[in-house]
Amino acid sequence: MKAYGKMSKEELLALQAELQARYDKLKGEGIQLDMSRGKPGTDQLDLSAPMLDVLNSKSAFKGVNNIDVRNYGLMDGIDEAKELFAELMECPKDHVMVYGNSSLSVMYDLISKAMVHGICGSTPWCKLDKVKFLCPVPGYDRHFAITESFGIEMISIPIDENGPDMDLVEQYVNNDPAVKGIWNIPKYSNPTGVVYSDEVVRRFAGLRPAADDFRIYWDNAYAVHHVYMEDKAQILNIADECEKAGNPHMYYELCSTSKITFPGAGVAALITSPENIADIKKTVTIQTIGYDKVNQLRHVMFFKNAAGVNAHMEKHAAILRPKFDAVLDCLEKELGGLEIGSWIKPRGGYFIAFETLEGCAKRVVALCREAGVVMTPAGSTYPYKRDDADTSIRIAPTCPTPKELTKACAVFVLCVKLASVEKYLTKMA
């Protein structure tokens, strides 16, 4: 295939006519497909249905510490759950605090606490004139929504296949005391699928923040969420690296079972230094008498240990692989060589990030919608939803079937082509 950028005006006009005709025909087909939502399919949820049977009215309800999980208490989680997360995330048990459903709400609470109560005795952020966060882009819209909601200024940091631009990160963090945090999804990043390189993790751990209350928000949401099992990614352990670099309190690592068991009824965990945990407990003890310990025990009884979780994740991967393949095959086959878009093949996670030519992302998403294929709104993966270059599109392949994905992706690539031709023709006009 000839790259679009090398075509003459005549070639482009002819191509546009052909693409437009195909697009108009597609529009008439009444397609209704959705590649916008990063959530598990029903078949994935069914994998964990047996978890609802392991804990029942005949169960003992008492954990190792002899506390009845049905009653009040144990605000930082049951011991067994701490052990499971410690093994899974490779950290000491006293670095783990186990919560209820959703790590998102743990992150929200961490920021909320920092705003009102401060971090380890620091000035609460609401008393400061300016608080800034670094946001690797494209990134997770719900991270950015939290910081935006608290009026925190967000600074975009470009990300490449190794992680964020660390020169820029160091420059901000080590010099500006208003920079209090950076959002990260270090493994199978949302939406790029990027896996942070060892060098990037080490440079994170070696930061010398101007602010004492600077923390790395290390949302390890996809820690065990491989898609291609033969090509599992491994990242350095942020806890270990921070410890080695003399920054043992600089990170908050988050994880959850939302995409392991049920997004609607999972268990979340925070991993950080015991000193940070002690600080966080000061407010959590005001906030609750305890998170759902019955659900914590249910998870432990179902998985038993990290090996149990990993075996379970193989089943998820088996469901997800044909879905990712459907999209990636279509992109490669239809767009390879045209130089009108790029993407990184993810090895895990829930998304494929697609980069259009400059100024085309919004147009592609609009064209898709008109033809019956819903995509995440362009710009969603940027702070303030502002992707100034207008290039970033997030593809979420987990919910539709492989067959639906093939259809949806056919629409998508056609829209990319159409928008790209329009773009080149406009440039020529």
Place this chain on the structure above:
Amino acid sequence: MKAYGKMSKEELLALQAELQARYDKLKGEGIQLDMSRGKPGTDQLDLSAPMLDVLNSKSAFKGVNNIDVRNYGLMDGIDEAKELFAELMECPKDHVMVYGNSSLSVMYDLISKAMVHGICGSTPWCKLDKVKFLCPVPGYDRHFAITESFGIEMISIPIDENGPDMDLVEQYVNNDPAVKGIWNIPKYSNPTGVVYSDEVVRRFAGLRPAADDFRIYWDNAYAVHHVYMEDKAQILNIADECEKAGNPHMYYELCSTSKITFPGAGVAALITSPENIADIKKTVTIQTIGYDKVNQLRHVMFFKNAAGVNAHMEKHAAILRPKFDAVLDCLEKELGGLEIGSWIKPRGGYFIAFETLEGCAKRVVALCREAGVVMTPAGSTYPYKRDDADTSIRIAPTCPTPKELTKACAVFVLCVKLASVEKYLTKMA
């Protein structure tokens, strides 16, 4: 029995010698009992164990709105759960938002939101010089801990058998714009067991707050938690009364299943105007993608409707009645006529509040502890834990067995007598 206040010094000295001898003997018995904890006993938890079987791997997982409860979404709760709480709390379904475990964390979040995001567009409290809350006393220590944690100034309001002193409440709320809220447990109050009279509820609804963002925090924690079923209390519906009084947005009513099913795995709900819910959703949508919907459905499947809940509460009452009786009988028998303490017989809830002579509460609790009976620390039921008159003691009779309670109460009344004699002798000295 002769009232202690009418005894001569000689009589008091003789009595003291006798009481001291009995106390010293008791101390030698190695008693280890606890009347400090307002939590259900194991037999109560067992009542709800079958709830863990109704939802299992064979369940449909889909509610009326066809959403899979295991997946993301429905941030304000599943429809069926809203319906259950609406019927139970007698309000329209669109006035209900259903959360996860613990209404305490809902209250914390309401205050936290008000601090940082404001209420319905008001100035966030963290931007104000002074924010004040009214605190009926004695009251719930965890309420006071929340407001204290956010640096909110707490003002004690005396409570009698009809509820808080409403003259004082009106004076503060209607004149001081810094007064942003008042904590209430309107039914079977913690710890007094007081049930707010119709007049008190109507005067609450008729407040004319100086602050637009003043809210009544109506923690209806014991709405269906009767102990004496033949003598169930009924209070006016705060939602209806506020509506009638032209103050439809002035209240946040809270409730939960913590002491209906499991404190460790319950479901909480907020009841307020749809306008307030819309305002709250603006931050909750940033905070979470959804609370535990599987547990919400589990509760609905177990209870089916309000009648199901009420039938279940009869079983709780049957367990609690002999426990309350054990304490109340002992108090009446041992202290009646002595004029060294008073208490209100509660008709429901989890506590009995005891008032000692002035300056005796701490001493009584210390004497109890020395003899092996743990009581809630004196002063806990006051803001800043400061009960200046030192008279208030909270008795929690739900955890021990009736037999244990009889023993523990025997120790307690002896300590009350001893401390009271000491008090009168000191006054004579």
